[in-house]
Amino acid sequence: MNRVTKDRSPAAKRFDPVTSAAQRGMVTFELAIGILAACLATALLGWGIGLVGLQARCTESAGQIARQLGRDDQQAADEARGRVPEGAAVLVSEAPTEVAVVVSVEASWGAFGPITVEGRAAAPTGGR
Numbered sequence: 001m002n003r004v005t006k007d008r009s010p011a012a013k014r015f016d017p018v019t020s021a022a023q024r025g026m027v028t029f030e031l032a033i034g035i036l037a038a039c040l041a042t043a044l045l046g047w048g049i050g051l052v053g054l055q056a057r058c059t060e061s062a063g064q065i066a067r068q069l070g071r072d073d074q075q076a077a078d079e080a081r082g083r084v085p086e087g088a089a090v091l092v093s094e095a096p097t098e099v100a101v102v103v104s105v106e107a108s109w110g111a112f113g114p115i116t117v118e119g120r121a122a123a124p125t126g127g128r
Contacts, residue, residue: 047109051117057085058103059119065090066101070123098122
């Protein structure tokens with residue numbers, strides 16, 4: 001025995017690495033499960049951020065369409081409808097004093113979804 005091992009207290013020897021055959025693969029298994037869980041959590045976080053971005057696009061499109069219809073500019077409203085997210089549905093409801101627009105789209109990621117994401121906006125009609 002060398003001097004470092006001989007002088008160690010029993011309490012310090014408790015923390016010596018375990019070398020039994022039954023314990024050798026545990027760290028590898030735990031690390032693999034931890035990496036898989038971290039990858040899944042990162043992917044779900046990315047999808048959630050993508051949903052927030054999609055909701056912002058729907059809200060922006062609804063606002064543009066509502067403003068253009070409130071100004072009675074049908075050509076600009078049609079151009080704004082062309083910029084909605086792919087597969088989105090546009091619902092317009094007109095009242096005497098305002099125009100309300102809802103842009104909704106369904107998003108899914110594998111087994112997660114479909115989730116309906118929508119944006120709403122309203123604009124005054126300008127006294128038409």
